[in-house]
Amino acid sequence: MEAGALGRDYNEGEVVVHQGEIGECMYVILEGEVEVILDQGGQSVRLAVRREGEFFGEMAIFEREVRMATVRALGAGPTRILTVDKKNFLRRIHEDPLLAYRIVETMSQRIRELSEEVARLKLE
8 A cells, every 4th residue: 555545455355344343433445345245144145235435334433333244345456445433433524514414315325225125025
């Protein structure tokens, strides 16, 4: 990584967060992509792929609970990810209140997608 560059590089398959660990920060993907995986009953299910400019782990900013899924880097090149703790998140919200709106908007969209998936699964 270049001197002064933000974030940390993860190689393909490298885990960023582990399902079940306590979350204290969120992550912003600066380059590359990650997959969100749920491990349940010895099987892994890919829930989502997040790409450059997207974020994940945001629930840890609002509630200090265990991570609901594992997130690992995808792709041949390195994935650069910025870690944002609650203190820095709140400072950024104070500087740019629209950031809070964009976060809530994205979370709302994800809830809608999950609700549609639950409904589809119940109909099967």
